[in-house]
Amino acid sequence: MTYTVGMYLAERLSQIGLKHHFAVAGDFNLVLLDQLLANKEMEQVYCCNELNCGFSAEGYARAHGAAAAVVTFSVGAISAMNAIAGAYAENLPVILISGSPNSNDYGTGHILHHTLGTNDYTYQLEMMRHVTCAAESITDAASAPAKIDHVIRTALRERKPAYVEIACNVSDAECVRPGPVSSLLAELRVDDVSLKAAVEDSLALLEKSQRVTMIVGSKVRATHAQTQTEHLADKLGCAVTIMAAAKSFFPEDHKGFRGLYWGDVSSPGAQELVEKSDALICVAPVFNDYSTVGWTAWPKGDNVLLAEPNRVTVGGKTYEGFTLREFLEELAKKAPSRPLTAQESKKHTPVIEQAKADARLTNDEMTRQINAMLTSDTTLVAETGDSWFNATRMDLPRGARVELEMQWGHIGWSVPSAFGNAMGSQERQHILMVGDGSFQLTAQEMAQMVRYKLPVIIFLVNNRGYVIEIAIHDGPYNYIKNWDYAGLMEVFNAEDGHGLGLKATTAGELAEAIKKAKANHEGPTIIECQIERSDCTKTLVEWGKKVAAANSRKPQVS
Numbered sequence: 001m002t003y004t005v006g007m008y009l010a011e012r013l014s015q016i017g018l019k020h021h022f023a024v025a026g027d028f029n030l031v032l033l034d035q036l037l038a039n040k041e042m043e044q045v046y047c048c049n050e051l052n053c054g055f056s057a058e059g060y061a062r063a064h065g066a067a068a069a070v071v072t073f074s075v076g077a078i079s080a081m082n083a084i085a086g087a088y089a090e091n092l093p094v095i096l097i098s099g100s101p102n103s104n105d106y107g108t109g110h111i112l113h114h115t116l117g118t119n120d121y122t123y124q125l126e127m128m129r130h131v132t133c134a135a136e137s138i139t140d141a142a143s144a145p146a147k148i149d150h151v152i153r154t155a156l157r158e159r160k161p162a163y164v165e166i167a168c169n170v171s172d173a174e175c176v177r178p179g180p181v182s183s184l185l186a187e188l189r190v191d192d193v194s195l196k197a198a199v200e201d202s203l204a205l206l207e208k209s210q211r212v213t214m215i216v217g218s219k220v221r222a223t224h225a226q227t228q229t230e231h232l233a234d235k236l237g238c239a240v241t242i243m244a245a246a247k248s249f250f251p252e253d254h255k256g257f258r259g260l261y262w263g264d265v266s267s268p269g270a271q272e273l274v275e276k277s278d279a280l281i282c283v284a285p286v287f288n289d290y291s292t293v294g295w296t297a298w299p300k301g302d303n304v305l306l307a308e309p310n311r312v313t314v315g316g317k318t319y320e321g322f323t324l325r326e327f328l329e330e331l332a333k334k335a336p337s338r339p340l341t342a343q344e345s346k347k348h349t350p351v352i353e354q355a356k357a358d359a360r361l362t363n364d365e366m367t368r369q370i371n372a373m374l375t376s377d378t379t380l381v382a383e384t385g386d387s388w389f390n391a392t393r394m395d396l397p398r399g400a401r402v403e404l405e406m407q408w409g410h411i412g413w414s415v416p417s418a419f420g421n422a423m424g425s426q427e428r429q430h431i432l433m434v435g436d437g438s439f440q441l442t443a444q445e446m447a448q449m450v451r452y453k454l455p456v457i458i459f460l461v462n463n464r465g466y467v468i469e470i471a472i473h474d475g476p477y478n479y480i481k482n483w484d485y486a487g488l489m490e491v492f493n494a495e496d497g498h499g500l501g502l503k504a505t506t507a508g509e510l511a512e513a514i515k516k517a518k519a520n521h522e523g524p525t526i527i528e529c530q531i532e533r534s535d536c537t538k539t540l541v542e543w544g545k546k547v548a549a550a551n552s553r554k555p556q557v558s
Contacts, residue, residue: 006031016185020042024048029071029076029168032097032168033070047445048444054086055083062421063428073101077124091222103139133154135151139167153184190326199330202331214238215280228332236336242259252395259347260393265543361531373514375397378429381421387461393539440483467540500517501525501526514527
């Protein structure tokens with residue numbers, strides 16, 4: 001049997017554990033899609049457009065560890081680039097694969113369709129280099145194996161997206177077969193001298209401190225360091241807080257867990273706990289304008305141990321040459337017991353009083369009922385906006401996952417991402433919270449949930465506008481045309497779908513809708529939750545004011 005470039009790519013993707021890849025067809029990738037289909041270890045999953053395809057792959061990477069998306073040249077890849085940039089910001093290894101022009105057209109001066117109308121076809125590769133950790137163009141079969149391996153290896157090591165484009169007449173060209181995948185998965189060697197010095201200086205800080213608190217950030221999952229983070233917390237016995245984007249990345253049933261640290265919108269007691277600590281261990285944080293509440297909550301100073309994915313800063317020195325996981329393992333072996341912060345504080349569990357069945361539906365009651373659905377097998381995807389704040393105030397059982405996109409913050413991200421996540425972990429219960437404005441950007445991917453019979457439960461918050469934008473800076477541009485959101489399900493069902501479209505205006509109606517949603521195993525259920533526009537979390541309003549103040553700072557005068 002002749003082995004081809006496309007088959008090489010497919011086998012490598014299968015070897016790293018992918019069971020699915022996402023695709024939108026276009027004439028530059030059709031032969032490549034045929035080659036990928038020849039691999040029976042993976043299923044080809046189709047999306048409505050390339051932006052959604054990229055976000056679906058991003059969601060799959062959240063569930064499965066890595067993902068692949070296949071699109072066509074220019075009109076496809078540049079659309080998908082938005083989602084790939086999001087994957088870069090969120091530290092997710094998505095392999096974007098684009099078909100590209102026939103290799104014989106390079107250098108001929110030919111002007112092709114799906115291009116800028118010039119004879120230069122390199123612009124897409126140059127653009128992709130800004131939002132990926134590796135980018136390659138394949139125009140001959142001989143160089144394909146090395147380039148494919150480089151792209152995949154780099155994406156897995158750096159936990160970032162990577163890009164490869166394959167000329168449309170090369171994808172079925174004859175190629176060697178891949179060997180074992182171990183070379184792609186091998187870790188870099190550890191600098192033992194640097195690691196030892198980082199641990200020693202960290203111990204020096206901990207030994208002289210009694211009130212030690214950990215802050216767990218969102219990059220802890222990308223570095224596969226969640227277990228090591230918990231082990232260090234066990235050894236120290238100290239209080240542990242999480243940043244908002246790290247919701248579910250540290251177990252909330254842990255005896256040291258003390259809630260969310262988010263400046264002025266922290267869980268009760270968490271801000272005081274952090275700010276009065278002698279030593280702060282910041283594990284894989286992202287300190288941006290959102291997470292610091294407009295730069296008002298950014299831990300700095302000599303008492304901060306900053307443990308990043310590939311670097312540790314402590315005592316005025318910085319160390320690298322090892323992974324976060326390796327550092328935490330070594331520190332936990334020698335760390336002293338520091339239980340004082342845990343002893344002096346307690347976990348705050350939010351309690352929302354149950355509303356009467358005939359009471360008008362509120363944001364609080366909706367959040368309470370969704371929280372009651374969560375199990376250790378639940379993945380909750382929370383869209384940009386008040387869904388962030390509703391998710392962060394939920395009490396999670398161990399094993400429950402919360403997915404947020406707080407660095408890229410692309411509204412509409414959640415619908416295709418939830419689809420990809422559900423494809424990648426079909427054994428779990430999948431719940432999506434999304435606002436009406438965000439839903440309108442990517443709504444069509446709900447049709448793919450119908451197509452693949454994924455029982456995702458979608459809580460569509462219909463408050464007729466971009467409430468997060470209203471909280472930050474109001475204006476007429478924040479108000480949208482209302483849709484019959486529940487009615488959309490009949491459109492997507494067409495003649496053979498099994499999705500459900502329901503509406504809830506009272507607490508009782510929502511409870512009944514949830515029962516029906518749980519019983520629907522043959523497709524998604526959208527529950528349109530109609531609430532007042534002004535009904536949102538107080539934390540959104542407080543946070544929005546701080547972010548707005550940071551955004552509106554006057555230009556510095558030189």
